[in-house]
Amino acid sequence: MHRYPRWPIHLALIGVSFLMLIPFYWVLKTSVTGENIFAYPPSILPKSPHPFYYVDVWYYIPFARYFLNSIIVSLLTVAANVVFNAMAGYALTRDFPAKSFVLLLFLSCMMVPFQATIIPAYLITGRLGLLDSYLGLALPQFSTIVCIFVFKASFDAVPRSLIDAARIDGLSEWRIIWQIMMPLAKGAIATNVILAFIWSWNNFLWPLIVTRSADMQTLPLGLARFLSYQEDTTGALYAFCIMVLAPGIVLFLLAQNEFIRGLASGATKG
Amino acid sequence: MSANPVEDPFWRRLVLNRFVLVPALLAVAIALWNVYVAAHDHGIVAGRVVDGAGRPVPDAAVVLWVLNFTTYVEKTRATTDSAGRFVITNNDSHNIRLAAEKPGVGRSARVPVRLYFRAQDIELREPLILLSAS
Numbered sequence: 001m002h003r004y005p006r007w008p009i010h011l012a013l014i015g016v017s018f019l020m021l022i023p024f025y026w027v028l029k030t031s032v033t034g035e036n037i038f039a040y041p042p043s044i045l046p047k048s049p050h051p052f053y054y055v056d057v058w059y060y061i062p063f064a065r066y067f068l069n070s071i072i073v074s075l076l077t078v079a080a081n082v083v084f085n086a087m088a089g090y091a092l093t094r095d096f097p098a099k100s101f102v103l104l105l106f107l108s109c110m111m112v113p114f115q116a117t118i119i120p121a122y123l124i125t126g127r128l129g130l131l132d133s134y135l136g137l138a139l140p141q142f143s144t145i146v147c148i149f150v151f152k153a154s155f156d157a158v159p160r161s162l163i164d165a166a167r168i169d170g171l172s173e174w175r176i177i178w179q180i181m182m183p184l185a186k187g188a189i190a191t192n193v194i195l196a197f198i199w200s201w202n203n204f205l206w207p208l209i210v211t212r213s214a215d216m217q218t219l220p221l222g223l224a225r226f227l228s229y230q231e232d233t234t235g236a237l238y239a240f241c242i243m244v245l246a247p248g249i250v251l252f253l254l255a256q257n258e259f260i261r262g263l264a265s266g267a268t269k270g
Numbered sequence: 271m272s273a274n275p276v277e278d279p280f281w282r283r284l285v286l287n288r289f290v291l292v293p294a295l296l297a298v299a300i301a302l303w304n305v306y307v308a309a310h311d312h313g314i315v316a317g318r319v320v321d322g323a324g325r326p327v328p329d330a331a332v333v334l335w336v337l338n339f340t341t342y343v344e345k346t347r348a349t350t351d352s353a354g355r356f357v358i359t360n361n362d363s364h365n366i367r368l369a370a371e372k373p374g375v376g377r378s379a380r381v382p383v384r385l386y387f388r389a390q391d392i393e394l395r396e397p398l399i400l401l402s403a404s
Binding site: 050051052055056059060229230250254255 | 288289292339340364365384385386387388
């Protein structure tokens, strides 16, 4: 029994939610009407909505190819993030010499912007012969420090006695990670999946630098190419944005519980 | 789906969850759409041409324009039969315009036609109406 009514809080939250959704609604409305965003007075409800701007986007640029490229790169990134971040996160739960220094190094690396490391990243990718390839597109995002700490926080919550029992039973460190820790870290896995997917999906700068052929471009590059082709893009541009955003939104809606749980555990136990 | 996962067999837990069902439904919808497209993408555009009084106009020239990136260019022509009907069979665009003309009778407005996919078969609901310049 609450001491005070909760409906005013819920009412306020619903109001704020509507405010947050207005830009999304506006983009969606423009994508099916083509109304100029600067039109005055603005129409709240769409007039004569139709899906033809989506058809235009599909055919004006090789959308299916870009979509496939983005999917492949994102899947590579997500898989690598889960594997590598889990391994790094588990390592950081163990005691080893200079552990504090390594943690400090990781935290300090978070302050280095990606733009500052682009040239060495490009040179390394080039030396590996991975320019203009899916692996080259995904490589710099194979591990992210934020997600390593999400895994570390999740693994720290696992009782030490459980790991000791597994070790006494003869499990190797590798099997402890995958058979003991990972099933207990679903929130961290979901957080890794969503964050890695969204970061990879929206990445523009690295694909712009590392791709050479049009066939290897991803959706954000396709958007830039689309803008350079078309002049009157009000409706089609917004339709393109919806088509780019949709997979990320679907993924978030599917895994939002695990995502929030994982972020919350990372926030409180980091 | 049961509330108690212990009672569910492994295959059921593996298949009947939102991470499998939602992509599966999307895949089914995409497959059905592609089947529909494959069955209706012969590039047929059919319709009628009438005069201002609503009478069929035979031997009228119907012109099909397709969007060539930023401008519409003439793609093909057809001629109406005695009932005023025309059939174009080689449209490969999703964004077309149609117009009809017959010397001595008049010409129609250029009618924009948007299609859901390239080369979609379509029967125009409204006829092209020839109006004299005078």
